[in-house]
Amino acid sequence: MAEPTVVDARRLLCPMPVIRLQQAIAGLAPGDEVELLSTDPGSRRDVPAWCRVHRHEVLGCEERGDGVIVTRVRVVGR
Amino acid sequence: MAKQRKAVALISGGLDSMLAARAVMEQGIHVEGINFFTGFCVEGHTHAIRRQDQHKQKRNSALWVAEQLDIPLHIVDIVEDYKDVVLNPRHGYGANLNPCLDCKVFMVDRARQWADEHGFDFIVTGEVVGQRPKSQRRETMPLIAAESGADDRLLRPLCARLLPPTLAEREGWVDRQRLYDFSGRSRKPQMALAAEFGFDEYSQPAGGCCFLTDPNYSLKLRDLWDHRPSRDYQLDDIMLLKIGRHLRPKPGFKLIVSREEGENNFLMGYRKQFVHLYCTSHPGPLVLVDGELPAEDEQLAARIVTRFGKSRDAGRADVELVRPGQPPRVLRVDTMSAADLPQSWYL
Numbered sequence: 001m002a003e004p005t006v007v008d009a010r011r012l013l014c015p016m017p018v019i020r021l022q023q024a025i026a027g028l029a030p031g032d033e034v035e036l037l038s039t040d041p042g043s044r045r046d047v048p049a050w051c052r053v054h055r056h057e058v059l060g061c062e063e064r065g066d067g068v069i070v071t072r073v074r075v076v077g078r
Numbered sequence: 079m080a081k082q083r084k085a086v087a088l089i090s091g092g093l094d095s096m097l098a099a100r101a102v103m104e105q106g107i108h109v110e111g112i113n114f115f116t117g118f119c120v121e122g123h124t125h126a127i128r129r130q131d132q133h134k135q136k137r138n139s140a141l142w143v144a145e146q147l148d149i150p151l152h153i154v155d156i157v158e159d160y161k162d163v164v165l166n167p168r169h170g171y172g173a174n175l176n177p178c179l180d181c182k183v184f185m186v187d188r189a190r191q192w193a194d195e196h197g198f199d200f201i202v203t204g205e206v207v208g209q210r211p212k213s214q215r216r217e218t219m220p221l222i223a224a225e226s227g228a229d230d231r232l233l234r235p236l237c238a239r240l241l242p243p244t245l246a247e248r249e250g251w252v253d254r255q256r257l258y259d260f261s262g263r264s265r266k267p268q269m270a271l272a273a274e275f276g277f278d279e280y281s282q283p284a285g286g287c288c289f290l291t292d293p294n295y296s297l298k299l300r301d302l303w304d305h306r307p308s309r310d311y312q313l314d315d316i317m318l319l320k321i322g323r324h325l326r327p328k329p330g331f332k333l334i335v336s337r338e339e340g341e342n343n344f345l346m347g348y349r350k351q352f353v354h355l356y357c358t359s360h361p362g363p364l365v366l367v368d369g370e371l372p373a374e375d376e377q378l379a380a381r382i383v384t385r386f387g388k389s390r391d392a393g394r395a396d397v398e399l400v401r402p403g404q405p406p407r408v409l410r411v412d413t414m415s416a417a418d419l420p421q422s423w424y425l
Contacts, residue, residue, distance in 0.1 A: 011347050013317065015115055015138055019155045042138070049141040054150050078150060 004033035010068060014042035018050045021073065025056065028075045033059070036071045047071050054078065083251040084108040085233070086193045087202040088185060089151060090287060091139025093268055093280045094204030094236060099147055100275050101235040102202055105252045109202065111151040112189050113140040116160045116181075117316045118289045139281045146277065156188060157313050164290070165309050174296035176288060178213035179222070186226035193231070200231045200246045206268075207237045207261040216240075236260045236268070289320065298324055298425045305329055305369065314348070318368070321345065323386075324425040327378060331369030332425070335386050350402055355383045358408060359396040362387020377411055384413040 007024045009017035017038040024034055036047060048058045051073055059072040087099035089111035103109050144151035163184045167177030182205075189201045205214050205222075213222075219241060223232045230245045238247065238257035247254040260267045272280060289295040298319045303309040305326070318334055322341050326332040336342040345364045348354075353367040365383050380397035389395035395413050400406045 015113075015119075015141075015153050016155070018138070018141075019115065019153050022153060046138045046141055049138065049145055050151065050153070053141065053144045053148070 002032065004035040004072065007034055007036045009036060009038045009040075009043070011039055013040050014046050016040075017043040018046050021047060021050065025054075025073070025075055030075050030077060032075045034073045034075070036073065038069045038071070039067055041069075043069055043071070047073075082108055083200075083246070084110070084198040085200050085202045085246070086189055086196070086198045087111050087149075088189055088204070089113050089140045089143050090204070091141075091143055091281050092204070092287065093265075093272060093277075094206060094209075096143045096147065096204070096277065096280060097268060097271050097275065098202050098204040098235045099143075099149065100277075101257060101271075102233070102246075102252055103147065103149075105256060107246075107252065109147070109149050110198070111140070111144050111147070111149050112192055113151055113153045114156045114160075114185050114188065115153060116288070117157045117313050118164075120287050120289055139287075143281075152192070154188065154192070156184075159188075160184065161310065172211070172291070174291055174293050175299055176290040176296075178210065178291075179218055181288075182213045182218075182222050183225045186222055186228050186232060190226055190228045190231065199251065200233055200244070201228050202233050202235060204236060205234045207240050209261075209263055233257075236271075289316075295319060301326060301332070301425050305332070314351075318348070318366070322363075325382065325419075325423040326425060327382065327423050328375060331367050331371050331375070331379075333379060333382055334366040334368060335383075336363040336365070349400070353399070353401050355380060355397050355399050357383055357387045357389050357395055358398050359394075360384075360387050360389035360392060362389055376409060380409040380411045381414040382419065384411060385416070385419055389413050 005024055005028065007020050009020045017036060017040060021034060021036050044061060051058050055078045056076050057074040059074055061071045063069050085102055085107050087095060087109050089095050089099065099109050099111065141151055163177055163180045167180040169179040172178050186201060193201055207216050207219060223229055233244045233246050235257045237260050238254060239259040240261060243254055246252045302315060321344060322337055323335040324332055336345050342364050345366055348366055353371050355365045356362060362383065363386050367379060371379055376399055380399060383397050384390060384395045390413055392413050395411060397409050397411060398406050399409055
């Protein structure tokens with residue numbers, strides 16, 4: 001299985017993490033996975049919301065010890 | 079079988095654009111939302127940064143609206159291109175540095191381009207005739223349509239019946255009689271329509287989503303422009319105007335003083351780019367220097383730093399000064415009394 005595409009949105013404030021994810025997904029195919037790194041607490045809510053309206057699947061969202069929020073997304077699309 | 083018509087709706091996160099999108103969805107139109115990030119959006123930033131605001135909603139209102147409507151939302155970064163709107167508004171500013179009319183033209187234009195690229199038939203906005211003094215007047219409605227290049231592909235469902243029929247109405251894609259004739263600043267018709275559509279929660283109506291409408295923010299932005307060789311700005315510049323206390327003791331530099339832990343953490347991310355100071359003998363805030371801090375003003379800057387921490391009444395304090403790429407230096411200074419800090423330095 002292919003490694004996920006890592007998108008680094010650390011230190012960016014919302015909605016930039018969402019925009020970076022959106023840009024990354026635009027170049028991917030259904031089934032591909034993305035690992036988004038962010039630090040804005042708002043991304044915990046915004047990224048899953050953006051995934052829901054686009055029908056992408058959030059595989060997990062967890063905060064690491066260093067404060068980085070890691071969200072794993074599988075590309076699905078409407 | 080009739081072709082499925084598609085519209086892109088500008089979604090601000092407020093009630094009007096939510097209702098406008100829903101009004102055309104009710105008529106069987108496929109709608110997708112578009113939202114523009116200018117860098118001046120109030121949206122969540124300061125809430126995300128300031129610890130004292132941690133209890134406040136951090137949701138992105140436009141995304142929330144998209145969820146209520148169950149439509150895809152495309153968020154577009156226009157920070158770079160938007161500079162020309164802010165710096166050179168053809169139609170001027172509103173009460174502050176808000177170029178509302180140029181902004182609307184720009185956003186409708188960008189939505190038109192997006193519609194062309196993605197095969198969408200028309201553009202929907204939540205504009206209402208007479209609702210905003212600068213951008214939503216009867217005279218500005220045709221101007222926005224013309225200058226954006228959208229022309230009659232621009233449909234304003236909430237006030238469509240007060241305006242000439244657009245392409246979508248003439249072609250029968252939407253029934254003009256099922257659109258609306260709202261006008262003026264009253265919010266009652268929108269609230270009634272929200273109830274009819276079953277929306278019982280929505281963002282505070284009518285504006286408040288752009289820092290350029292804020293007098294204090296505009297003052298700080300104008301100060302930035304007045305003290306730089308060029309009015310050009312970077313995203314970091316306009317973000318930092320949202321954070322901390324800003325003091326300009328000399329024309330060549332200003333100090334950005336964090337007000338609490340959340341802001342302190344945020345400003346920490348800028349330490350590699352900015353000259354910065356903090357008190358080492360007493361608890362106190364991180365202070366960034368924006369501009370050139372001459373050696374002869376280092377003591378002054380350090381004394382100002384002492385005013386904003388536990389050191390303020392200590393008499394003497396140690397302040398570390400860090401110039402990026404150089405070893406830190408500790409300055410021992412007399413603390414600054416309230417009387418020595420002129421109010422005129424505050425922006």
